Amino acid sequence: QNGDERAASIPRYVRVNTLIGTTEDTIETFVSRGYTLSDPFSSSKKGFSKDPHVPDLLLFHPSTTFQDDDLYTSGKIILQDKASCFPALVLSPPASSDSVVIDATAAPGNKTSHLGALMKNKGKLFAFERDKKRFSTLKMMLSKAGCTNSFPINADFLTIDPHDTRYSSVTHILLDPSCSGSGIVNRLDYLLEAENEGGTDKEERLDKLASFQLKMIQHAMRPFSSKHMGFALRPVPNVRKIVYSTCSIHATENERVVRNALNSEEARVGAFRLAPRSEVLPTWQRRGYPDELDSPGTPSCFSHSGMKLDARFTFTGDASSLVRCLPGEDATNGFFVSCFVRDNRQQSTSK
Numbered sequence: 001q002n003g004d005e006r007a008a009s010i011p012r013y014v015r016v017n018t019l020i021g022t023t024e025d026t027i028e029t030f031v032s033r034g035y036t037l038s039d040p041f042s043s044s045k046k047g048f049s050k051d052p053h054v055p056d057l058l059l060f061h062p063s064t065t066f067q068d069d070d071l072y073t074s075g076k077i078i079l080q081d082k083a084s085c086f087p088a089l090v091l092s093p094p095a096s097s098d099s100v101v102i103d104a105t106a107a108p109g110n111k112t113s114h115l116g117a118l119m120k121n122k123g124k125l126f127a128f129e130r131d132k133k134r135f136s137t138l139k140m141m142l143s144k145a146g147c148t149n150s151f152p153i154n155a156d157f158l159t160i161d162p163h164d165t166r167y168s169s170v171t172h173i174l175l176d177p178s179c180s181g182s183g184i185v186n187r188l189d190y191l192l193e194a195e196n197e198g199g200t201d202k203e204e205r206l207d208k209l210a211s212f213q214l215k216m217i218q219h220a221m222r223p224f225s226s227k228h229m230g231f232a233l234r235p236v237p238n239v240r241k242i243v244y245s246t247c248s249i250h251a252t253e254n255e256r257v258v259r260n261a262l263n264s265e266e267a268r269v270g271a272f273r274l275a276p277r278s279e280v281l282p283t284w285q286r287r288g289y290p291d292e293l294d295s296p297g298t299p300s301c302f303s304h305s306g307m308k309l310d311a312r313f314t315f316t317g318d319a320s321s322l323v324r325c326l327p328g329e330d331a332t333n334g335f336f337v338s339c340f341v342r343d344n345r346q347q348s349t350s351k
C-alpha cells in the first residue's frame with residue numbers, strides 16, 4: 001500500500017485498558033501469539049505498532065478481529081477508534097482525589113473508561129446516560145473495564161441542577177452528545193445517498209442537532225458550584241475544562257456550535273474561551289475550519305433566557321485550537337474535538 005491508500009484504510013485500533021494491565025505486558029502477550037512489532041499493513045497481517053499520538057493505543061491490520069479474544073472479553077483491551085480516544089486525552093483530568101469529572105453523554109462508555117484510566121481510578125467520575133437500554137450497556141462496560149471511580153447515572157444531563165451539592169466540585173466535563181454520525185466510515189455510503197436525496201431535510205436535521213448540542217455546552221458552562229458562597233455575588237464555577245466532540249464532519253455540528261457557544265451568555269459569565277492549540281493535541285496536523293468559526297452568528301445565538309446576544313460580546317477564537325479528523329485522509333473516522341477552558345483572570349474582573 002502507498003501512503004494515500006494507508007491513510008484511507010483504518011487499522012484495527014486497540015486501546016490497552018491500563019486499569020487492568022500494562023501496555024508492555026499486552027505487547028508481550030501479542031508477541032507470544034506470533035505478532036511482531038512492525039508494519040500493521042504488512043501482507044502477513046501479523047504486524048502491529050504503537051500509535052504516535054495516543055499512548056496505550058495499538059494498531060493492527062484492518063482485517064484483525066478481537067471480538068472473541070480473551071484480552072477483549074476480560075476487559076484488558078478496548079476496541080476504540082483512534083479519533084474517539086482524543087476527547088479524554090484532551091480533557092486529561094489529573095489522577096488525583098481532587099478531580100471530579102462528568103461524562104455527560106456516556107454510553108456505551110469507551111470514553112468514560114478511558115477517563116477512568118487517565119484518572120487511575122482516583123477522584124470521582126459521574127457518567128450520565130439518559131437512554132435506559134444504553135445505560136445498562138454503560139454499567140456493564142464500566143464494570144468490565146474495572147472503572148471503580150465511576151458513578152453511572154441514568155438521567156438527562158440537561159436536568160441536572162448545577163447547584164446540586166453532589167456536583168458542586170466538578171472540575172472537568174466531557175460532552176460527546178448525539179450527532180449525525182456522518183464521520184463514521186461504514187455509514188458514509190448510506191449518508192452520501194441521503195445527502196443527494198433531500199437537502200432541506202438534511203439541513204433541518206443538522207440544525208436540530210446543533211441546537212441540542214449548543215444547549216448541552218451551555219448547560220456545562222453554568223456554574224457547577226455551591227449556591228451559598230458567603231460574600232461572593234455570583235457563584236464561582238469550579239469547572240476548569242469542557243471538551244466537546246462529535247463524530248460528524250459537518251461544520252453545522254462542529255465549528256458553528258463552538259462559535260455559538262463562545263458567543264453565549266454562559267461563556268461570557270463563566271469566562272470560558274478556547275484552550276490554545278498547545279493544550280489540544282498540538283502535533284495533530286488537521287485543525288478546525290477558520291471560515292466556519294468566524295462566520296456570522298445564526299438565530300441559535302441566543303442565551304438560554306432567550307435574550308439576543310449583544311454584539312460587544314461577540315468572540316470567536318482560533319480555529320487552530322480545534323481538532324478535525326477526516327475519513328479517507330487520516331486513517332480514522334471523521335471526528336471533531338474542541339476544548340473550552342476558564343480564564344480565571346477574566347472571571348475575577350467580570351464579577
Ligand code: SAM
Nearest residue numbers: 105106107108109110111129130156157176178
Ligand atoms: N461517549 C460515548 C462513548 O464514547 O462510548 C458515546 C456517546 S453517544 C455519541 C451519545 C450518547 O449520549 C447516547 O448514548 C445518547 O443516548 C446520550 N445522550 C444524548 N443526550 C443526552 C442527555 N441530554 N443526557 C444524557 N445522555 C444523553
